[in-house]
Amino acid sequence: MAKAHDITGVAAPLPINNLDTDQIMPKQFLLGIDKTGLARGLLYDLRFDSEGRARDRFVLNQDAYRDAKILIGGANFGCGSSREHAVWGLQQAGFEAVIAPSYGEIFYFNAANNRLLLVVLPPDQIEALVREIEHGENKPLTIDVDGQVVHSPSGQRYAFDLPARQKQMLVEGLDMIGMTLRDADAIDAFEQRHWAANPWSRIDLPAQRARMAQREAQER
Known part of the structure; x- marks a missing residue:
């Protein structure tokens, strides 16, 4: 911009x-x-x-x-x-x-x-x-x-x-996205600390999508 x-x-x-x-x-x-x-x-x-x-x-x-x-x-x-x-x-x-x-x-x-x-x-x-x-x-x-x-x-x-x-x-x-990305390293560090302390809260999106695709294939 x-x-x-x-x-x-x-x-x-x-x-x-x-x-x-x-x-x-x-x-x-x-x-x-x-x-x-x-x-x-x-x-x-x-x-x-x-x-x-x-x-x-x-x-x-x-x-x-x-x-x-x-x-x-x-x-x-x-x-x-x-x-x-x-x-x-x-x-x-x-x-x-x-x-x-x-x-x-x-x-x-x-x-x-x-x-x-x-x-x-x-x-x-x-x-x-x-x-x-x-x-x-x-x-x-x-x-x-x-x-x-x-x-x-x-x-x-x-x-x-x-x-x-x-x-x-x-x-x-x-813009707002650009301002947010200036803190990308700090955001990433926070995520890593959060997931390390709460591993159960992390969602493996690729694995979740694969499970959903497999379930939909089985239901057809």
């Missing part, structure tokens, strides 16, 4: 408090059995009217923000149900980060596990960022992941905290 030492791009203002995952990814887009095609459903009921026509005044339908990589949200962003599709939809639509005063807890950890950066800034700083970008001047904003600083288009700097695990995943280009 790509390493993310910094994220630079146009930021779109969407300062709606309590924007829940049902709004971020409506239920009608959860019918697939894989992760594909979710960009179309992102914020669908806000982007389109009941006839499927684009709402011209909605921020992501405006030319200045169509290619935005960063979303500036309101408080309690991503509250509601635990659907991971909300994170996948944001990523498939090109978003690499969200900046907001606070997040729904499950959404926050879903985002961290999928390498979608969530930045927490105080409400007054969020308001200042929104004022800078809401006029659609298309000026980029930069999030320095290493330094944990947001650089606004006008040059303002806003520091933020980032859990060490999430930062490592972003900077080193690791």
Whole structure:
């Protein structure tokens, strides 16, 4: 996976408090059995009217923000149900980060596990960022992941905290599996100790499969 030492791009203002995952990814887009095609459903009921026509005044339908990589949200962003599709939809639509005063807890950890950066800034700083970008001047904003600083288009700097695990995943280009495999030796050592102390708990999968195959052959 790509390493993310910094994220630079146009930021779109969407300062709606309590924007829940049902709004971020409506239920009608959860019918697939894989992760594909979710960009179309992102914020669908806000982007389109009941006839499927684009709402011209909605921020992501405006030319200045169509290619935005960063979303500036309101408080309690991503509250509601635990659907991971909300994170996948944001990523498939090109978003690499969200900046907001606070997040729904499950959404926050879903985002961290999928390498979608969530930045927490105080409400007054969020308001200042929104004022800078809401006029659609298309000026980029930069999030320095290493330094944990947001650089606004006008040059303002806003520091933020980032859990060490999430930062490592972003900077080193690791997903959850990659993070786990970093501890492969320790996991293997634990398994060996456990099986040595509890040999009865170890399952010989090849032997078990062979016994099952033999049993099925006998029953035919």
